[in-house]
Structures are given as structure tokens and as C-alpha cells.
Amino acid sequence: MKNNEFLWGGSIAAHQCEGAWDKDGKGVAIMDLVTQGTYETPREICQTIESGKYYPSHEGIDFYHRYKEDIALFAEMGFKALRISIDWSRIYPKGDEQEPNQLGIQFYQNVVEELLNNNIEPIVTLYHFEMPVHLVREYGSWTNPKVIDFYLNYCKTMFEALKGKVRYWVTFNEMNHIDPQTEASDIFTYIIAGLKYTEMENKKQTLATISYNMTLASVKAVKLARLVDPTNQVGCVFGLTPAYPLNCDPQNVMNSLKETDREFYQIDAMCMGKFPEYKLKEYQVQGIDLKVSKEDQLAFKDGKLDFIGLNYYSSSVAHYEGDENNEETLFGGVQNPYLEQSKWGWAIDPTGLRYLLNYVYRRYGLPIIITENGLGAVDQMNSDGVVEDDYRIEYVQKHLEQMEKAIVEDYVECFGYLMWGPIDLVSATTGEMKKRYGFIYVDKNDDQTGTLTRSKKKSFDWYQEIIKNNPTF
Numbered sequence: 135m136k137n138n139e140f141l142w143g144g145s146i147a148a149h150q151c152e153g154a155w156d157k158d159g160k161g162v163a164i165m166d167l168v169t170q171g172t173y174e175t176p177r178e179i180c181q182t183i184e185s186g187k188y189y190p191s192h193e194g195i196d197f198y199h200r201y202k203e204d205i206a207l208f209a210e211m212g213f214k215a216l217r218i219s220i221d222w223s224r225i226y227p228k229g230d231e232q233e234p235n236q237l238g239i240q241f242y243q244n245v246v247e248e249l250l251n252n253n254i255e256p257i258v259t260l261y262h263f264e265m266p267v268h269l270v271r272e273y274g275s276w277t278n279p280k281v282i283d284f285y286l287n288y289c290k291t292m293f294e295a296l297k298g299k300v301r302y303w304v305t306f307n308e309m310n311h312i313d314p315q316t317e318a319s320d321i322f323t324y325i326i327a328g329l330k331y332t333e334m335e336n337k338k339q340t341l342a343t344i345s346y347n348m349t350l351a352s353v354k355a356v357k358l359a360r361l362v363d364p365t366n367q368v369g370c371v372f373g374l375t376p377a378y379p380l381n382c383d384p385q386n387v388m389n390s391l392k393e394t395d396r397e398f399y400q401i402d403a404m405c406m407g408k409f410p411e412y413k414l415k416e417y418q419v420q421g422i423d424l425k426v427s428k429e430d431q432l433a434f435k436d437g438k439l440d441f442i443g444l445n446y447y448s449s450s451v452a453h454y455e456g457d458e459n460n461e462e463t464l465f466g467g468v469q470n471p472y473l474e475q476s477k478w479g480w481a482i483d484p485t486g487l488r489y490l491l492n493y494v495y496r497r498y499g500l501p502i503i504i505t506e507n508g509l510g511a512v513d514q515m516n517s518d519g520v521v522e523d524d525y526r527i528e529y530v531q532k533h534l535e536q537m538e539k540a541i542v543e544d545y546v547e548c549f550g551y552l553m554w555g556p557i558d559l560v561s562a563t564t565g566e567m568k569k570r571y572g573f574i575y576v577d578k579n580d581d582q583t584g585t586l587t588r589s590k591k592k593s594f595d596w597y598q599e600i601i602k603n604n605p606t607f
């Protein structure tokens with residue numbers, strides 16, 4: 135990539151931190167309809183706004199008004215990069231308008247300017263689950279190819295508005311959780327496309343169509359980004375989970391390979407210049423109607439990614455013969471007896487990061503940036519008002535050690551590490567504030583109390599040292 139310096143930093147998403155959900159002409163996005171849920175039953179969080187519930191994301195951490203203070207703290211830690219997302223509904227409130235909302239554009243221009251003034255490289259995600267609700271209700275979300283055109287129009291507006299300022303773009307965050315081959319969960323189909331899986335008619339066909347249209351939108355956006363500015367570097371972010379075999383029974387090893395590969399077909403389509411034949415054959419057998427037109431074929435050829443963004447939190451154990459009685463984890467499969475889990479049941483597996491970096495790099499040969507990694511935990515302040523989050527330091531430290539091995543010993547081209555949620559923000563899958571990731575504490579609680587004051591956790595100084603001592607690998 136262009137940078138010689140390793141891109142140390144963090145990742146945040148608009149709907150989890152900005153707040154100001156109905157300010158300055160912003161429309162309603164699907165994530166504005168997510169309220170606090172319980173992690174045991176993620177489906178409960180798919181509520182509608184009319185229910186009168188409290189929505190922590192509506193205020194977020196008020197990044198909308200406090201971005202300068204927050205960026206100053208990131209700069210103090212030594213960040214070289216910050217991944218932000220643009221909330222589509224700030225730019226096109228309903229999604230299908232002719233003219234964009236200038237106040238929305240201005241906000242992101244201000245944020246980007248502030249980052250550049252602090253020598254922080256902006257990495258901008260165009261779709262981190264922030265689709266205007268109007269597009270879901272009136273057009274059926276990504277089931278409708280018209281939505282691809284609305285998305286591209288929005289992308290063009292932002293490529294032009296931030297031309298010469300933003301060099302790294304991300305077309306989508308984690309579309310890979312949409313896979314027609316398996317049962318999906320409401321939470322994933324809801325946050326990605328605003329639709330509940332349980333309410334879908336003809337589930338397989340609907341998921342295949344959503345997935346295909348999003349993949350096509352991504353490759354078309356890549357081409358568009360280059361047309362607007364040939365120096366743009368465009369990637370897509372995937373949330374990947376290696377699935378291990380329960381034991382060396384070859385059948386289980388085979389299951390694990392299939393399970394790991396299951397969410398790779400979109401990446402194949404975005405990196406290999408064509409929608410994969412194996413997926414089309416699978417669709418045919420399952421009675422899913424999906425045709426790749428001549429025009430689409432060209433789009434896949436022309437829209438190959440420049441880099442891959444990897445979100446990594448956890449590994450899983452693949453389904454295996456005879457596991458019917460085992461309880462499923464969020465990532466599918468069964469619990470790994472060799473690994474500890476976070477409070478939210480996510481297996482903590484630093485080696486899985488090295489495994490994935492190798493796997494992805496060897497498959498595509500493209501540069502990779504770690505776009506998310508971190509530990510969701512319940513933080514408590516000590517009597518001096520400091521969060522002593524040694525557990526977070528340990529988590530990140532161990533993952534960084536594995537990342538370093540992948541770069542230095544395995545020769546994986548990895549050009550950055552962006553820790554998820556460097557400042558506490560609202561959790562995406564639970565809608566809660568108590569699941570915290572940050573190096574910076576935000577005084578906000580799920581009972582609607584808190585001053586939103588920022589303070590440094592113990593991990594703040596630790597990450598600052600890491601960045602200072604490791605300019606490159």
C-alpha cells in the first residue's frame with residue numbers, strides 16, 4: 135500500500151457513536167430502530183420505534199458534537215488512522231432523493247478535515263448498517279436492484295465530496311453474514327438489510343438476492359471510486375470466523391473447511407473477477423433463481439478490490455456429526471474446550487487471528503488491514519475514577535503478538551491494526567452501553583444516566599506505548 139508506516143488506530147461506526155439521530159436533516163436509518171436487548175435472545179432487539187422504548191444509539195456518545203475532543207484523544211494515543219462510517223441517511227435522508235443533504239455532507243467533511251489536521255488517515259466505510267429505512271419499506275431493501283443505483287448515487291456524492299482527502303474507502307461492513315445456505319438469525323439480516331429472517335418469505339431466494347445485489351453494488355462502487363479519483367484505494371470489510379474441527383475425524387475436518395469457507399463466496403466474487411461458479415451451481419440445486427447478466431459479468435471483472443478489511447473477534451467449532459444436543463454459540467457450532475470466552479460468550483482466540491490472516495492472504499494475495507478486533511467487557515471504575523482494564527490489555531496484546539507472527543514469520547501483507555471501539559460506544563448486536571470496548575471511558579449508562587464525560591482507561595497509555603514503539607514491522 136502507499137503508507138510505509140503501519141496504520142495503527144481504531145474503528146468506529148456512525149450509528150454507534152454519533153447520536154444526533156434526527157438532527158440537521160438526517161433521515162431514519164435501520165440501526166436507529168434498534169433498542170436495548172438481551173444478549174441471550176438477540177431477536178428481541180429488533181423493535182420498532184413506535185414501541186416507546188429507550189434507544190441508546192439516538193444519543194450515542196454524541197460524537198456528532200464532540201468529534202474534535204475525541205479525535206484529539208485519538209491523536210494523543212498516536213493514532214495513524216481512524217476508520218469511520220458515513221451514515222447514508224445523513225446524506226440522503228430517504229435514500230431516493232435527487233439532491234443530497236448538504237448539512238450531512240458538511241459534517242463528514244469537517245470530521246475528515248479534523249482527522250487530517252491531526253495527521254490521522256481517514257478510512258471511510260460507506261455502509262456500516264446505516265441504510266435509510268425508507269428504502270426498506272418502499273423498495274424492499276437489497277432485494278430490489280434499484281437500491282444498487284441509490285447506493286451508487288450516494289457513493290458518488292461522497293467520493294466527490296471527500297475527493298483528495300480520503301484515500302481509503304470501504305464499500306460495505308460485514309455483508310458476509312448473509313448466506314442462503316444456512317439458517318440466518320434475525321439480528322444479522324436485520325442489521326445488514328433491515329429485514330427479519332423469520333419474517334422473510336422464500337428465505338433462501340431472498341437471502342441469495344440480497345447477497346448478490348450487495349456484492350454487485352460493491353464491485354460497481356469500486357469502479358466508481360476509481361473513476362472519480364484513480365488514486366482511491368478501495369476495500370471491503372468482512373467479519374470472519376475460522377471454524378475448527380472438533381477432532382481429527384476427517385468428516386469433522388471436512389465440515390470445518392466448509393464452515394469456514396461458507397462466508398467467503400462474496401470475497402471470491404470481489405477479488406477473483408467473477409461471481410463464483412460453485413455458488414451458482416449450489417443455487418441451481420437448491421432451486422434458487424439467480425442469473426449473472428453480461429453487464430454484471432463485466433462489473434465483477436472491473437471492480438476487484440485493492441485490499442481486504444478483516445474484522446476478527448472469535449473462532450468457532452464447526453458443526454459435526456452427532457452434535458444435535460449441544461447448545462449453539464452466536465458464531466454457530468459448539469464451544470471450544472481449549473478457549474476461554476468473553477462475558478458475551480465469544481471464544482477468545484488470538485491464534486485464530488494469525489490463522490485467518492494466513493488463510494485470507496494465501497487465498498487472495500491482497501494486502502489486508504485488520505479493521506476490527508477487541509474485547510467487549512463490563513468496566514468498573516476504581517476509587518480514583520480509573521478503569522483498570524488489564525483484561526483488555528491482555529486481549530489486545532495477545533492478538534497483536536499473533537498479528538506480528540503473521541507479518542514477520544508468515545510474510546502476510548498486513549498494513550494496519552484498527553482496534554474496535556477505541557472509545558466506548560453503543561453495542562451493535564445488543565444495543566447496550568454496558569458492553570464496552572474502549573481505551574477511553576464514556577460516562578453513559580443503560581439506565582439513561584451519565585454525563586458523557588470522557589476519561590482515559592489504563593489501556594489508553596498502554597496502547598500509546600505500543601504505537602510509539604512499533605512504527606513499522
Ligand code: BGP
Nearest residue numbers: 147307373510560561562563564
Ligand atoms: C462487528 C460490527 C461492529 C461492532 C462489533 C462488536 O460485527 O461491525 O459494528 O459492533 O461487531 O459487536 P457488538 O457491538 O455487538 O459487541
